[in-house]
Amino acid sequence: MLHQFYPQVMHSYRYELNKDMHLAAAHFIPAKAAGKCTNVHGHTYVINLTIAGDALNDTGFLVDFKTLKDIVHKRYDHSLLNNHKEFADSETDMPDSFPTTEVVAGTIWRLIQMELDKYPNKPRCIQVLVRETPTSYVVYRPKEGDFR
Numbered sequence: 001m002l003h004q005f006y007p008q009v010m011h012s013y014r015y016e017l018n019k020d021m022h023l024a025a026a027h028f029i030p031a032k033a034a035g036k037c038t039n040v041h042g043h044t045y046v047i048n049l050t051i052a053g054d055a056l057n058d059t060g061f062l063v064d065f066k067t068l069k070d071i072v073h074k075r076y077d078h079s080l081l082n083n084h085k086e087f088a089d090s091e092t093d094m095p096d097s098f099p100t101t102e103v104v105a106g107t108i109w110r111l112i113q114m115e116l117d118k119y120p121n122k123p124r125c126i127q128v129l130v131r132e133t134p135t136s137y138v139v140y141r142p143k144e145g146d147f148r
Helices: 032-038 065-076 085-092 101-116
Strands: 015-027 041-053 124-133 136-140
Touching: 015 065, 041 065, 041 101, 065 101, 085 101, 101 124, 101 136
Parallel strands: none
Antiparallel strands: 015 041, 041 124, 124 136
16 A cells, blocks of 8 residues: 555644545536536545544544544445435535535545544544545645534
């Protein structure tokens, strides 16, 4: 596996965890302005999650890597993103629900952070990077007000 370096998030947490994963998924963007992307097509996405926090859990983890993979990989691998309920509004022409790389990155952040909010050690997902092609990627970074 090629080791990659990603944009760094400045923070003051003691621990920073990064989880990489690959998944194969298809999508289409139901907007005329999307050109060729209005057609169903697929990508091998590379996703990097950055989780940070000051305290470890009872097992000595900030969060278990497997939990992160289960939330993202199990949900989206080998699927048509448009069929997932979080992108269902794409049929009603709501651009913020089209499964663009930007929207996918923000959606992954929300799914991850909803799980992390249940943890007593309060880790935070501070960055989600979604690479759609070898030359194109999106970085999603939440603002402070996005955390509960």
